[in-house]
Amino acid sequence: MPTAANNSTNSPKKADEAIGPVPLTGLPAGGTGLVMRIEEDDHAMLIRLKTMGMHEGRRVRVIRAGSRIIVSCGGTRIGLAAEVAKHIRVAPTA
Amino acid sequence: MTTISLDVQQPHRKWPDKRPLRVALVGNPNSGKTTLFNRLTGLRAKTSNFPGTTLERRAAKIKAGEHEIELIDLPGLYSAHFADQSEELLAADALHGRLKGIERPDAVVVIVDATCLSRHLYLASEVREMGTPMVVALNMIDEARKQSITICLETLGKELDATIVPISGRTGEGIDALRDAIADDLAGDEAIHAKRAEAMTERIACTSCSSCPHTNRHTWACGVGEAAGEQVSEVVERRTEKVDSVLTHPFIGLAFFGVIMYALFFLIFRAATYPMDMVDAAFGSLADAAAGVLPDNLVGSFLVDGVIAGLGGVVIFLPQILILFFVLTLLEDTGYLARAAFVMDRIMQKVGLPGKAFIPMLSAHACAIPAIMSTKVIESRRDRLITILVIPLMTCSARLPVYAIVASLAGMILYPGEANSWERAILGGGLFFGAYTLGILAAMLASFILGKTILKGKPQELVIELPPYRWPSLRVAFLTIWDRGIVFLKQAGTVILLLSIIIWAAMTFPQLPEDKLADVAKPESVMLLADYEAQIETAKASGDTDAVEAAQAEIDNMLARYSTEYAVGGRIGKAVEPVFAPLGFDWRIDIGVVASFAAREVVVSTLAITAGIGEEGADDDVLLRDTLAAMKRPDGSPLFDLPTLLSLLVFFVLAMQCLPTQAVTKRETGSWKWAVLQFGYMTVMAYAAAMITYQVASAVV
Numbered sequence: 001m002p003t004a005a006n007n008s009t010n011s012p013k014k015a016d017e018a019i020g021p022v023p024l025t026g027l028p029a030g031g032t033g034l035v036m037r038i039e040e041d042d043h044a045m046l047i048r049l050k051t052m053g054m055h056e057g058r059r060v061r062v063i064r065a066g067s068r069i070i071v072s073c074g075g076t077r078i079g080l081a082a083e084v085a086k087h088i089r090v091a092p093t094a
Numbered sequence: 095m096t097t098i099s100l101d102v103q104q105p106h107r108k109w110p111d112k113r114p115l116r117v118a119l120v121g122n123p124n125s126g127k128t129t130l131f132n133r134l135t136g137l138r139a140k141t142s143n144f145p146g147t148t149l150e151r152r153a154a155k156i157k158a159g160e161h162e163i164e165l166i167d168l169p170g171l172y173s174a175h176f177a178d179q180s181e182e183l184l185a186a187d188a189l190h191g192r193l194k195g196i197e198r199p200d201a202v203v204v205i206v207d208a209t210c211l212s213r214h215l216y217l218a219s220e221v222r223e224m225g226t227p228m229v230v231a232l233n234m235i236d237e238a239r240k241q242s243i244t245i246c247l248e249t250l251g252k253e254l255d256a257t258i259v260p261i262s263g264r265t266g267e268g269i270d271a272l273r274d275a276i277a278d279d280l281a282g283d284e285a286i287h288a289k290r291a292e293a294m295t296e297r298i299a300c301t302s303c304s305s306c307p308h309t310n311r312h313t314w315a316c317g318v319g320e321a322a323g324e325q326v327s328e329v330v331e332r333r334t335e336k337v338d339s340v341l342t343h344p345f346i347g348l349a350f351f352g353v354i355m356y357a358l359f360f361l362i363f364r365a366a367t368y369p370m371d372m373v374d375a376a377f378g379s380l381a382d383a384a385a386g387v388l389p390d391n392l393v394g395s396f397l398v399d400g401v402i403a404g405l406g407g408v409v410i411f412l413p414q415i416l417i418l419f420f421v422l423t424l425l426e427d428t429g430y431l432a433r434a435a436f437v438m439d440r441i442m443q444k445v446g447l448p449g450k451a452f453i454p455m456l457s458a459h460a461c462a463i464p465a466i467m468s469t470k471v472i473e474s475r476r477d478r479l480i481t482i483l484v485i486p487l488m489t490c491s492a493r494l495p496v497y498a499i500v501a502s503l504a505g506m507i508l509y510p511g512e513a514n515s516w517e518r519a520i521l522g523g524g525l526f527f528g529a530y531t532l533g534i535l536a537a538m539l540a541s542f543i544l545g546k547t548i549l550k551g552k553p554q555e556l557v558i559e560l561p562p563y564r565w566p567s568l569r570v571a572f573l574t575i576w577d578r579g580i581v582f583l584k585q586a587g588t589v590i591l592l593l594s595i596i597i598w599a600a601m602t603f604p605q606l607p608e609d610k611l612a613d614v615a616k617p618e619s620v621m622l623l624a625d626y627e628a629q630i631e632t633a634k635a636s637g638d639t640d641a642v643e644a645a646q647a648e649i650d651n652m653l654a655r656y657s658t659e660y661a662v663g664g665r666i667g668k669a670v671e672p673v674f675a676p677l678g679f680d681w682r683i684d685i686g687v688v689a690s691f692a693a694r695e696v697v698v699s700t701l702a703i704t705a706g707i708g709e710e711g712a713d714d715d716v717l718l719r720d721t722l723a724a725m726k727r728p729d730g731s732p733l734f735d736l737p738t739l740l741s742l743l744v745f746f747v748l749a750m751q752c753l754p755t756q757a758v759t760k761r762e763t764g765s766w767k768w769a770v771l772q773f774g775y776m777t778v779m780a781y782a783a784a785m786i787t788y789q790v791a792s793a794v795v
Contacts, residue, residue, distance in 0.1 A: 048557055050308040051172040053213050057309060063335060064342060067440060068556060074316070075210045075326045077334070077560040079342070079436040081443075084555045 021089035025082050029065045033090030034058070040087045049088070052078055060090060109200075114155055114164045115280055116197065118189055120221065121205030122214055123170030124429075124561040126233045129263035130205060131167040132573045134273070139167075139573075141581050144193055149184040150470075152577070159277025166199065172213075174220040176308075182473070190224070201227040201280055203272070208238035208245050208260070209327070209562070212319030216311055218254055219298060225291035227279040228256045231272055236262040237564075241327035249322040253297070255290040264567060334562050338433065342560075347437040354425070354434070355456050362417050362460040363491065369413035377406030395602060396595075404594030407693065408587040411754065415464040415582055416575045418457050422468060423574045427566035431471075432558055439556045445538045446545035448472060448554050451481040455537065458488040459530075462755045463586070466762055467578065474554040480544050482762060483772050486755050487537040489530045492694040493746055499698060500743045501525045502719050503734050529747050536748055536779065548771070582758075589757035597663075597692040597753070606653065606660040614656055623652060651708035658703050663688055677745065677781070678738035678788040680727060691751045737791035741784040749780035 021036040035058045040046040053074040054060070064070040067082045109115065121127040131139070135154035144151050152167040169185040184193065191198030204221050206214040221228055232245065251258045257275045261268035298314045341347050381402045388394035425431050431453070439449030450472050458465035462485050469485075472478040489497075504525065505518035545553070612620050626645045633641035658664045667685030674684050682704045690697035702712035705721045712718055725733040750756070756769040763769070 045555065045557070047173075047176045050306075051176055051216070052557065052559065053216075053312065055309050055312050056306065057313065063338070066344070068342075068344075068436060070338065070342060070436075070560065072331075074212060074312075075324070076213055077338075077562075079432070079556060079558045079560050081439065081556040084557055 021091050024060070024062070024071070024085040024088040024090050025065075025069065027062045027065070027090065027092060029062055031092060032059065032061045033092045035060060036089045036091055038088050040084075045084065049084070052076065054078065054088065059093075109161075109280075114162045115200045116166060117158075117163045117201045117203060117276060117280075118166045118168055118199035119203050119205070120168050120171055120174070120185075120189060120217065121233075122172055122207070122217060124559060125170070125205045125207045125214060126263045127167065127170065127205050128574075129567055129570050130231060130233060130261070131165070132570055133263050133266055133269055134165055137573070137576065139577065141577055144184065144188060144196060149188070151188075156273075158273045158280070161277055161280055163200075163276070163280075171217060174217060174224070189221075199226060201229070201276060203229050203231055203276065204256075205231050205233050208232050208234050209241060209243060209330075211245065211322060211324040212312075212315040215254070215315035215318055218256075219294060219311060219314065222254055222256060222294040223291045225288045227282060227287055228254075229272070229275045229279050230254055230256050230258045231268075232258055232260045233263055235260040236265050236267065241325070241330060243325045243327065244323050246322045249318070253318045253322075255293060330562055337563060338560065341430070341433045342436055344437070344440070347433065351434050351437050354430075355453070358418075358421050359456060359459060361421060362414050362457060362464075366413040366417055366460070370410055373406065373410045373413070377402060377409070381406075392605075396598075399602070400595045400598040401591075403598070404591045407594050407754070408583065408590045411461065411463050412579055412582070414461045415467065416579055418460070418464040418468060419575045419578045420571050422453070423571040424566040424568075426471075427564065427570060429561045429563045432560045435558055436556065436560065443553055443556075445541050446553050447481060447541055448474065448477050449556060451477060454481055455485060455488060458485040458490065461490050461492075462486045462488070462752065463582075463758050466755065466758050467582070469762065476549050476551050477553050479763060479768065480541050480549050482759055483544060483768065483775075484537040484540045486750055486752065486772065486776065487533050487540060487748060489533045489747060490694075490752075492752065493529070495695045495698050496746045497526055497529055497743065498522075499701075499719065499722070500739050502715070503723055504736060504739050506719065506723055507734075507736055507739075525743065529743060532744065532747050536783075540775070540779070585761050586754065586758045589760070590754040593753040593757065594692065597689070600663040600666075601658065601661050601689060603661055606657040608653060611653055611656060614660060615652070619652060619656075623649065626652075647708070651703075651706055651711070654703050654708055655706045658685060658700070676788065677741045677784045678735075678792070679742070680733060682725070682733070683738075683742065687745070687749075687751075690746075692753050694746065694751045697746075736795050737788050740791050741788035744787045745780045745784035747780075748776060748783055750776035 022033075024033070027033055035054060035056055037056055038046060038049060038054070040049065049055075053076050054071075058073055061072045062069065063072055063077065068079060069082060069085050070077060070079050071085075119127060119131055131152065135156055138154040138156070139152050140154065141150055141152050143149060149169070153164055155162060155164050157163070166188075168188055169182065171182055171185050171189070174186055174189055187193045188196055189199070189202070202221050202224070204214075204218045206218055218228075218230060230250070232247070232250070235245075238245065245260075247258045247260065257279060259268055259272045259275050261272055298310055341350055381398050384402060385394065385398050388397060422431070425434075434453065435449040437449070438452040442449050442452055451469070454465045454469045454472075457468065465485050465488075466482050469478050469481050472481060501522035505521055508521060509517040545551070606614065612623060615623060626649050629645040630642050633639075633645065659668065664685050667688045668681040670684050670688070671679075671681040674687070679687065682701070685704055686697040686700040689700040698718070699709050699712040701722060702718055703709060705711070705718075705725060707714075707717060707721050711721065722734055723732065727733050750773045756773060759769040759772055760766050
């Protein structure tokens with residue numbers, strides 16, 4: 001769905017494009033990105049992420065990477081398991 | 095700072111009936127809601143459950159202006175509409191008045207954290223759309239000031255269409271203004287709020303064009319936050335991240351957590367001993383005093399051995415409960431517990447539990463009761479149930495007297511003679527360590543199996559907020575333990591008392607009158623009895639009161655022993671002898687096992703009584719050990735041989751022998767069926783493991 005922040009999620013971007021969305025687990029510690037979409041089947045988990053501030057258009061910064069990740073997201077620090085983070089697609093920035 | 099109110103002149107609203115008005119307090123987790131609630135209500139708060147649920151409801155009656163209101167503290171919510179965990183869902187339902195038997199609140203106070211505006215505005219806007227009178231408490235205004243954050247109250251007031259009151263739950267600033275604002279809001283016109291709700295919905299819809307309602311609201315919230323002067327303090331962020339780089343490190347963080355847990359465990363174990371001894375002594379004196387005053391009959395026994403002993407048995411748990419909750423509240427207040435859950439998650443997930451389950455499981459090594467009470471923090475009901483079900487498998491302090499006597503007897507068998515005290519000590523240590531490890535392994539196995547069968551599903555995956563570090567509030571900690579203590583006494587305490595009385599009855603009735611003693615006693619005992627009676631006669635004649643007392647004491651011990659066998663509890667013990675025979679137990683041990691289903695440590699004193707040395711004999715370690723070691727089976731072989739000792743140890747490690755724990759399980763799960771399941775699976779596990787131990791050990795030794 002197009003959001004105010006970007007207009008490219010609708011067009012079929014291929015993985016070989018220069019900067020495509022990567023899973024949040026793909027960002028290194030210190031890396032930043034813009035949340036594109038969340039591919040989570042589990043509705044409950046999706047809700048949880050969204051109400052905590054992880055939604056399309058949000059800027060995130062990875063504080064700690066690994067099997068358990070910490071991201072800074074809208075003034076909040078969130079710890080999450082890699083299994084959850086890998087469903088969050090971000091476009092790396094900087 | 096002044097409150098920003100709305101200019102519209104509002105007519106005075108008349109409330110139809112005389113009931114206290116309901117005001118709900120909502121906010122995100124970690125927003126300082128509890129601190130604010132405590133500020134407004136102090137000791138007046140009462141904790142109960144929302145009807146038909148295990149969701150706790152803290153409420154208190156306070157005055158706001160001329161209104162008497164009931165302030166209700168709801169659990170932390172990230173969103174009033176979308177909630178996935180059962181507790182948050184219930185809280186959201188309670189807020190909207192959808193819970194059976196609970197009406198919608200007449201007004202809502204929303205807490206917004208001044209140092210983290212936009213996320214809290216999400217919830218605030220949802221509440222505005224409910225159409226009820228709403229006041230916004232802009233909390234942590236003192237922290238915001240320290241971080242040089244200035245929030246524009248006018249902007250907030252306009253965007254949220256509500257009264258904004260800057261406060262600090264910690265210092266008490268603005269609390270009176272908050273009360274006034276609540277009173278004002280309740281006096282306002284109803285229709286206005288419905289209009290404001292509509293306006294809010296429009297404002298949010300206009301902000302962005304995403305079809306996802308979450309994104310819309312977040313975008314609106316971010317926009318307003320920015321306009322109102324939201325800032326993230328660089329200093330605080332960097333400081334928090336620096337500390338986190340250590341505390342959330344997979345290895346260092348784990349080690350640090352280990353140290354904290356050891357300290358907590360040590361505190362509960364050691365520091366609780368002093369008040370526990372005091373409780374013991376106090377109730378002991380009370381019992382003695384009562385026994386002196388009351389007639390030496392059934393009523394007297396009921397009051398002394400049933401009621402007073404039962405009450406003592408409830409109060410004795412308080413020190414451990416209070417210490418555990420005090421420390422946990424402080425740790426949570428600092429923000430550290432979130433880091434602990436983060437660091438433990440990886441390991442715990444391997445046995446099918448979330449990281450948060452670790453702290454209750456560790457504190458279960460002191461006592462299962464406070465541990466089960468502290469599983470509240472586990473959000474997923476499935477995870478929480480599994481944790482509660484396996485907690486009693488961990489070795490608690492009540493099992494230690496049993497371990498000690500087993501180790502002592504085993505030492506005598508394997509390393510007889512004074513010269514081998516070193517080997518005996520090592521053996522003892524090994525047995526203790528083995529017992530603790532067995533408990534932990536059994537718990538891991540049980541969680542794994544339960545998670546694949548009765549409580550199928552995956553453990554909740556880690557998504558946790560790591561709040562900024564803060565200085566904890568002693569005030570909140572004290573008020574919390576006051577609350578927890580009262581809840582325990584009222585709810586679990588009554589059940590425990592009732593069960594103690596039932597056990598007392600089972601061990602007392604039917605009674606063996608002293609003159610019938612000769613009828614039921616074994617031939618050797620009858621001869622001994624005649625002996626003692628003769629001794630009393632001679633001693634009386636010669637005026638030797640000490641000898642009279644000594645002989646009478648022996649008769650009393652004998653009476654106690656046969657009374658125990660004569661009573662219901664004793665008869666059950668004898669009746670189940672064939673059941674426990676494959677474990678190597680005989681009926682004397684069985685009576686002890688039956689009695690200890692009420693409380694584990696009772697087995698030692700019961701063994702002492704059935705061995706004929708009376709309850710006081712249990713206090714004399716050497717006498718007890720020697721007496722037990724000398725007990726023989728019908729075929730002349732010793733009762734407590736090595737295989738029997740090992741199987742007894744294994745049984746006590748794994749068996750569910752604590753009715754108070756079951757009472758608390760029922761309370762925290764909302765149903766006796768979980769307590770029954772707990773009892774059932776643990777008993778089966780204990781029986782099977784003890785039997786295997788006995789059979790294998792008998793074949794090997």
